[in-house]
Amino acid sequence: MRRREGGARTGRGVGVLRVVVVGLMVTLVGRLWFLQVVSGDRYVRAAAGVSVRTVALAPLRGQILDAAGRPLVANRTVPVVSVDGVALAHQADGGRAVLGRLAAALRQPYGRLAGKIRMCGPGVARPCWPGSPYEPIPVADAVPVQVALQITERQADFPGVTTELRPIRVYPYGRAAGHTLGYLQAGVGRDGLEAVYDRDLAGRPGRRVVAVDNAGNVTRVVGQDPATAGNSLVTSLDARIQVIAERALATALARTGGTSGAAVVLESATGRVAALAGYPGYDPSVWTGGVTAGQYAGLQLLSRAVQGQWAPGSTWKVASVAAAANAGYRLDARYGCPSGYTVGDRLFRNFGSADLGTMTMRGALVKSCDTVFYRIADELWRRGSDVPRRTATGFGFGARTGIDLPGEAVGAVPAASARPGDAANFAIGQGGVLVTPLQLARAYAALANGGTLYAPRVGERVVRPDGTTVRSIVPPVTGRLPASAATLAFIRGALSDVPRSGTASAAFKGFPFGRIAVAGKTGTAESAGHRDTSWFASFAPDPAYTVVVVLSEGGRGAQGAAPAARQIWEGIDGLRETR
Incomplete structure (x- = not known):
C-alpha cells in the first residue's frame, strides 16, 4: 500500500516536471520566433546601424489668377542648387572648402551661404533651414544654366551639392498688386492672398521614406508617396x-x-x-x-x-x-x-x-x-x-x-x-x-x-x-x-x-x-x-x-x-x- 502511494507521488512529480519542461520549451520557441520573425528586420537594421526617416515632398503650389485667368502668381521651373547638410558635415573640414567653392560659383557671400544650411532652433539667427536635415537644402534659385552645368559636371569639387529643376514663384506683372498677393516665408511670416488662401493653394505634401545608416547617410529609398498639386485661386482683380x-x-x-x-x-x-x-x-x-x-x-x-x-x-x-x-x-x-x-x-x-x-x-x-x-x-x-x-x-x-x-x-x-x-x-x-x-x-x-x-x-x-x-x-x-x-x-x-x-x-x-x-x-x-x-x-x-x-x-x-x-x-x- 505504501509502495503504491509512493509510486503515485513519484509519477505526479515526473508529470509536473514534464509540464514545466514543455512550458519552458514553448516559451523559448515563442521568444525565438518573435525575435527572428516579428522583430528580425528591426534587429538587423540595428546591427547594421540603419534607421528609417521620413522626408516631406513639397507639392506644386497653385497659381493666383486675375478675373480673366491671367496669372498674377505662377510657377516657373528653373535650375535650383541644393546642399546635403549631412554629407557636408562628414567632410574632413565640415564642408567649409566645398561651401567656399560653391559660394564662388554662385557669387554669394560665404557667410550667407553657410547661414542657409544651418538648422533652425533656439538661439539660431535667421537665415537658417527650418526643414528636415535629411532633405536637400535649396541655397540658390533660378541659377543660370551654365553655372548649374558647371556644378553638375564637377561633382568631385562639389560633393553633397546637387542641381535639379524645381518650380519657383514668378510674378508676370512685376510690382503690380504686390501687397495684395502677399507671401509665405519660413522664418519671416506670411501675408496677403498667399496667407489667407494657403490651404487651397498649398496642395497635399507627399513623403519619401529613406534608410539612413549610423553615419547619417541615406542608403536607399524605402518608399514614396507623391505630392498632390494645390488648387488655384481666381481673383476678381483685373x-x-x-x-x-x-x-x-x-x-x-x-x-x-x-x-x-x-x-x-x-x-x-x-x-x-x-x-x-x-x-x-x-x-x-x-x-x-x-x-x-x-x-x-x-x-x-x-x-x-x-x-x-x-x-x-x-x-x-x-x-x-x-x-x-x-x-x-x-x-x-x-x-x-x-x-x-x-x-x-x-x-x-x-x-x-x-x-x-x-x-x-x-x-x-x-x-x-x-x-x-x-x-x-x-x-x-x-x-x-x-x-x-x-x-x-x-x-x-x-x-x-x-x-x-x-x-x-x-x-x-x-x-x-x-x-x-x-x-x-x-x-x-x-x-x-x-x-x-x-x-x-x-x-x-x-x-x-x-x-x-x-x-x-x-x-x-x-x-x-x-x-x-x-x-x-x-x-x-x-x-x-x-x-x-x-x-x-x-x-x-x-x-x-x-x-x-x-x-x-x-x-x-x-x-x-x-x-x-x-x-x-x-x-x-x-x-x-x-x-x-x-x-x-x-x-x-x-x-x-x-x-x-x-x-x-x-x-x-x-x-x-x-x-x-x-x-x-x-x-x-x-x-x-x-x-
Missing part, C-alpha cells in the same frame, strides 16, 4: 486695371511731391475688388530664394489701401448730409455759406475764407462749403444729438470692412466730445476721424448701388488643376447705409455735378461724361506738420465701378487725387473701347 491704377498713383505722387498713397477700384454692385494699389510698394520676386534680415527690414510691406489711415476731409460730407437728413434738416432748404462760423470763442473758417452766399445742400456738396456743415454739427451738438456719429458708423466707418486680406486697419470714429468745436471738425472729416481708402471706397460703392454695404472680396473662386470649381467666394452683405432711398438719390445727384461744375471741374475738363458718367467728391485734409492729404472718391453707373484715390501730402483734392482718378477712369474707358 490685371489691366491694376496696372492702370499703379501708374496713375505713381504719376500723381511724382507730380505733387506726395510721399505715399493708395488707389482702390471696387465693383460697386458686388463688393468685389478690381484693383488695390499702394505706394511705396515692392517687387514680390524678392521672396524668390529667400531674403536676408537686412533686405526684409528695408521692404515696404504696408498695404496702404487696406492698412493706411488718413483723415478723409470733405469726402466725409456724404455721411454728414445723411446725418443732417436723419436729424430733420431739409435737403432742399437754403443755407448760408459765410466765410466763417464761430463756435464758442473760436472761428472756424471756410476753405480759403470764401463767402459763397446762400445755397441748397446740393450746392454745399458741389462747392464743398464747410460752414454749412459747421453750423448743422454745432446745432446738433448743443442739442446733445448723437446722430452724426451713429450715421458715420452706419456708413461702415470705424470698423473693419472684413476684406479677405490680413492686417486690415480699423480707422477711427471719435466718441461724442464735451468740447465745443469737436463736432464741427467731425462734420468735415477732421478732428480725429480716420478712414482707410478701402473703407471710403466701400461707403461710396454703397452710395452707388443703392445702399448695400459689402465685405469686399479679392478671391472669386477656387479651382482644381483640371479647371473645375471647388467653391465660389461671394462677398457677404454686412449692412445698409443709414439713409433713405431719397437721401441716397439726392447725394448721388449732387456728386454728379462735382466733376462737371464743382470742385473737381478743372481736373475733369473735357472728360467724356457721355461714355462714363463719373460722380465724385474731392477732399482736402489737414495734417499737423505735413502738407494736406489729397482725396477723390468717385463712382459711375456704367461701368459700375467705384474709384478712390488718396495722396499723402498731395495737396488739394482737386489738384492731386482728382486728376489721378480721372486717369484711372480714362484707362477703364479705354479697356471698354478695346473690348
Whole structure:
C-alpha cells in the first residue's frame, strides 16, 4: 500500500516536471520566433546601424489668377542648387572648402551661404533651414544654366551639392498688386492672398521614406508617396486695371511731391475688388530664394489701401448730409455759406475764407462749403444729438470692412466730445476721424448701388488643376447705409455735378461724361506738420465701378487725387473701347 502511494507521488512529480519542461520549451520557441520573425528586420537594421526617416515632398503650389485667368502668381521651373547638410558635415573640414567653392560659383557671400544650411532652433539667427536635415537644402534659385552645368559636371569639387529643376514663384506683372498677393516665408511670416488662401493653394505634401545608416547617410529609398498639386485661386482683380491704377498713383505722387498713397477700384454692385494699389510698394520676386534680415527690414510691406489711415476731409460730407437728413434738416432748404462760423470763442473758417452766399445742400456738396456743415454739427451738438456719429458708423466707418486680406486697419470714429468745436471738425472729416481708402471706397460703392454695404472680396473662386470649381467666394452683405432711398438719390445727384461744375471741374475738363458718367467728391485734409492729404472718391453707373484715390501730402483734392482718378477712369474707358 505504501509502495503504491509512493509510486503515485513519484509519477505526479515526473508529470509536473514534464509540464514545466514543455512550458519552458514553448516559451523559448515563442521568444525565438518573435525575435527572428516579428522583430528580425528591426534587429538587423540595428546591427547594421540603419534607421528609417521620413522626408516631406513639397507639392506644386497653385497659381493666383486675375478675373480673366491671367496669372498674377505662377510657377516657373528653373535650375535650383541644393546642399546635403549631412554629407557636408562628414567632410574632413565640415564642408567649409566645398561651401567656399560653391559660394564662388554662385557669387554669394560665404557667410550667407553657410547661414542657409544651418538648422533652425533656439538661439539660431535667421537665415537658417527650418526643414528636415535629411532633405536637400535649396541655397540658390533660378541659377543660370551654365553655372548649374558647371556644378553638375564637377561633382568631385562639389560633393553633397546637387542641381535639379524645381518650380519657383514668378510674378508676370512685376510690382503690380504686390501687397495684395502677399507671401509665405519660413522664418519671416506670411501675408496677403498667399496667407489667407494657403490651404487651397498649398496642395497635399507627399513623403519619401529613406534608410539612413549610423553615419547619417541615406542608403536607399524605402518608399514614396507623391505630392498632390494645390488648387488655384481666381481673383476678381483685373490685371489691366491694376496696372492702370499703379501708374496713375505713381504719376500723381511724382507730380505733387506726395510721399505715399493708395488707389482702390471696387465693383460697386458686388463688393468685389478690381484693383488695390499702394505706394511705396515692392517687387514680390524678392521672396524668390529667400531674403536676408537686412533686405526684409528695408521692404515696404504696408498695404496702404487696406492698412493706411488718413483723415478723409470733405469726402466725409456724404455721411454728414445723411446725418443732417436723419436729424430733420431739409435737403432742399437754403443755407448760408459765410466765410466763417464761430463756435464758442473760436472761428472756424471756410476753405480759403470764401463767402459763397446762400445755397441748397446740393450746392454745399458741389462747392464743398464747410460752414454749412459747421453750423448743422454745432446745432446738433448743443442739442446733445448723437446722430452724426451713429450715421458715420452706419456708413461702415470705424470698423473693419472684413476684406479677405490680413492686417486690415480699423480707422477711427471719435466718441461724442464735451468740447465745443469737436463736432464741427467731425462734420468735415477732421478732428480725429480716420478712414482707410478701402473703407471710403466701400461707403461710396454703397452710395452707388443703392445702399448695400459689402465685405469686399479679392478671391472669386477656387479651382482644381483640371479647371473645375471647388467653391465660389461671394462677398457677404454686412449692412445698409443709414439713409433713405431719397437721401441716397439726392447725394448721388449732387456728386454728379462735382466733376462737371464743382470742385473737381478743372481736373475733369473735357472728360467724356457721355461714355462714363463719373460722380465724385474731392477732399482736402489737414495734417499737423505735413502738407494736406489729397482725396477723390468717385463712382459711375456704367461701368459700375467705384474709384478712390488718396495722396499723402498731395495737396488739394482737386489738384492731386482728382486728376489721378480721372486717369484711372480714362484707362477703364479705354479697356471698354478695346473690348
